[in-house]
Amino acid sequence: MPGKAIRVRGVVQGVGFRPAIWHLARQHGLTGSVWNDGEGVMIHAFGNRQDLDTFIRQIPLQLPPLAKLDSLEATDLAGRPADNEFRIIASQSNGIDTPIAADAATCPECLSEIVDPSNRRYRYPFTNCTHCGPRLSIVRRVPYDRCNTSMTTFAMCPACQREYDDPADRRFHAQANCCPACGPNLWLEDNQGRLTGIPNLIKHTADLLRQGCIVAIKGLGGFHLACNAADSEAVERLRQRKRRYAKPFALMAKDLAAIRRHAAISDLEEQALLDKAAPIVLLQAGGEALAAGVAPGDDKLGFMLPYTPLHSLLLAALDTPIVLTSGNISDEPQCTDNVNAKRQLAGIADYWLLHDREIANRLDDSVVREMDGQIRLLRRARGYSPEALALPAGFETADGILAMGAELKNSFCVVKHGQAVVSQHIGDLESASVQQDYRQLIALYQQLYDFQARQFAVDRHPGYLSSQYGQALAAAGHCQLIEVHHHHAHLAACLAEHGIALQSEPVLAAVFDGLGMGDAGELWGGEFLLGDYRDCTRLGHLQAVALPGGNRAMREPWRNTYAQLRHYFDWPALQRDYPDLAIVQFLAAKPLATMDTMISKNLNSPPCSSCGRWFDAFAAALGLHTEAIDYEGQAAIALETLATPRFAAQTAYTDAWTVTNDNGLAVLGWRGLWLAVLHDLKAGIDAADIAARIHHSLIDASVSLLLQLGAQTGTGCIVLSGGVFQNRLLLEGVGQALRARGKTVLSPQRYPMNDGGLALGQAAIAAAKSISR
Structure with missing residues (x-):
């Protein structure tokens, strides 16, 4: 009987991929097996050649919602199937190259269950399935099995176990599967301890918010501080207690209609709000005013929709949006565990809505903004990280690189087997607690990806703590250290994201930011460059x-x-x-x-x-x-x-x-x-x-000078990057004018144009320098 060995790589573990393959194989009358391993998913399928070919063609077309296919390779397979069934078999670990899925907003099926009084998960705030829920926030190691997550402490009840074991069920091998009988529990505390005798905790919490209280809510990737966004006194009290005196607060509303009462929403912004990543979307304020202290002096409001059942149930009980800002003192990392949250937020929160599912990995909310016709990430964290980026043509052998990122808005990047994995947003390393978080996350990613760095890429600024730590790691491991020009890294990150091949011709770039170190130690930040992955030349500047x-x-x-x-x-x-x-x-x-x-x-x-x-x-x-x-x-x-x-x-x-x-x-x-x-x-x-x-x-x-430099160099492709290009007027004005003159314009979309995307550029440059021409 003909057989095929099918190797699938990408985001294919913990997302319902094996059940999808099981269903597809049964539809085509195939026998064999499918399992997770260190490279992704392996399929052994047997049947007639026409059915096998159709089966293989259908795999990319019938992916589960959270899956992402990077590659699919099929080779002939000798031998015979073990029996006349197609089976899902146990994971096999042999070195980890498998991307971990990002946390995802609650799917429609789960949302319908929590509002159905006849469903056993009615009003259960931790409802999830293979199509949604926690992923990176609960994983401790790979393969992504329940025993390797913070759900390991919750033994499934018989009903949940049956779902987990049934390939035909939506919750087959959903590692966070749970219900009120066996899963995490929710409770409410004040400064004196746990409150008892409350029949509906979520409704009671909504009542507290309506009364002007500040509530610390344990979410998916960390704690938030919440208050009624229409209550000026509550918002001001939160600002004073949190010591965040002016920076705009993030908001959450129960649905699009509630957001439209306070802001305009374009088609692209609506898609971003409804996306499974559920980011904060910066919208043009308009309509009914919220408390002036929500976004003082700004014409934008940062809204997100509920992305967990807990948030959905809470917002359904409220008539106004809520402030939902990170649970921390300003400039400190977001709290993730109950004990620290009770201690650190004691002077801020009036109440704490807590649960007993551990947050293994801190994840801030991601932030996006529509600019120049695209949704662009300004902060990349929950919902996006740790999605891997396949580096462009020419980088297939890139391996063993750890790029340390910048000083502010830090993230780092791991490169393994031609794949770049940029960490979630970590923050500003000026804070000692953020530094500690940074070091712990680097160690975690090394473990998750079975990764051993052979090269460390750092910003050339000697005062950056990320550079100093990279230097220390390189020296301790006797590894190569590669110092990368700050603005070259901005350029290279944009090239890598847009799939520009390693051997492509140099491009022009305008890189505008706060500052970065130049060729001879000068402070740059308004630069006109000509460069590729390996080299970068300064042509002009402000x-x-x-x-x-x-x-x-x-x-x-x-x-x-x-x-x-x-x-x-x-x-x-x-x-x-x-x-x-x-x-x-x-x-x-x-x-x-x-x-x-x-x-x-x-x-x-x-x-x-x-x-x-x-x-x-x-x-x-x-x-x-x-x-x-x-x-x-x-x-x-x-x-x-x-x-x-x-x-x-x-x-x-x-x-x-x-x-x-x-x-x-x-x-x-x-x-x-x-x-x-x-x-x-x-x-x-x-x-x-x-x-x-x-x-x-x-x-x-800027346009005039770029056109002049383009004529001098014969270059028609121009990169616009750096944090200053988060200014929508500037990005759209320069980009549209250049395109009107026939230029190709590239600017970051999936990775931040600010220093949050710098590690990707550092990694690409280090990889290019290590690959022979």
Whole structure:
């Protein structure tokens, strides 16, 4: 009897793939077996050749909802089947190369069960199946079997066991399968301990939220802090207790109709909200107002839909959206266990809604935004990680690489057998507790993927804690250390995501961000580059201006304004010409003599070409967070928010920029733009119009220089990346103008364009350098 050995690789474990194969094989009258192993899934199928061929063609067409197929290889198989059945057999572990599935939002079938009074899972907050529920958040090791997850402490009842053992059941080998009789339990506590005698915990929690209480809720990948988003006093109380004074809060609403009461939703945004990843989607605010403290000074609201049965049941009992922000003190990691949450959130929460399923791996909520016609990830975590990326053609032999990522918005990347696995968002390594989390997650991924690093890729900035840790690991293991240029990594990450082959021609790139270290230790951040995976050349940049106070200038925008004005003008003359301008009067009250000494003597005032600081300077000039910011990017976000309503009606300032040659580099200077802005401020022009024209000026200058560089280099493909391109006006303005002139434009979508995507670029560069030409 003809037989086929079929090797399937991809996200094929823990997602109902084997039952799908079992059903398909039975439909075509085949015998044989299917099992999990360290490479994915192996199928031995026997039958007539026509049925075998049809069966193989149907596999990619009938995947379960959470499965993702990377490759399928079929070879002839000698021998005979063991019997006349097609069977699912036990997992076989022989070295792990199998991607782990991401956690997924509750599927429609499970949602229908929890609202059906006749179903045994009616109102059960941990209902799941092979199509949905926890994955990475509960796994401790692979293969993905129940004994290797945090569900191992819950012995299945006979009813759940029957489902688990039945290949025809939706819960066949659903490792988190459970019900009220055998699964995790929910309870409510206050500062004194567990509350008893409450007939409906979820309804009672909803009542507490309506009353203005703050509730810590143990979710899928960590704790959240919740309050009524329409209750201004509750929102302000949460801000003060959490010490998160300005950064927008995430929101959850029960359905799309509830979100539409407060925000506009495009077709793409609707798809993102309903996606199995269930990310936070940044939407344009509009309609009924929520508490002003939800997103102060921002025209966007970050909404997500319920993604666990617990969330669905809770929101169904409420008439308004809730704030659902990470359960932590600002800048600390999200709490994941009950004891720490009770201790760390004691000064914030009034109540704790807890359960006894352990969160094995912390997962923050992912964040996306529609920009330039695509949904783009700004923070990649729950619902997306740890999905693997098959590196492009030429990288098939890439292996044994650990890329350490950046200092801020850190994630790391493991490369094994041509596959890149970028970790979930970890956070800013300036926090000691985030550093500890970072090290533990690296160890976890090494275990999960049976991975031994032979090369470590790090950012070349010696002060980055990620670089220092990579250096220590490389030295301890006598491994190769590869230092990677920060902005080259941004470029390479975008190329890898878009499948650009290793041997492709170099591309142009505009990489705009806060800052990164340049070729000779300079601070860059507004760069025009020509590069591929192996090499990167700087062709131009924004005018480098002093960064007075170093890191303080990143927190106090006025310092950047003064540095820019001092660079382009004589300050005393400027004071005489514009004595009544608010920004001039503000700066005059600052210790400018000290600033002058610092800059002239280069005392903690390094030259910096950062586009992020450029935005800060203009934002402060318009009175936006001039003194200080409360969170990264706040001033730039305020400038974008101010400009958006007037953007379509405005154009760039005339003669806003100049291009000069500095030792072969094209330098964009902004004296004309500053003159125009000062003139309009003096004339009393609306600040929104000025903000819009500032954006247009940067867009037109960038497009002009990129077209000039494209003509010089003969390059028609252009990458736009770096955290500043999270500005929607900038990304769409530059991208659309370049495409209108026949250019191919690439910008990140599935991985963040900010430093959260940097590790992917580091890994691709390290891999390219290790592969012979």
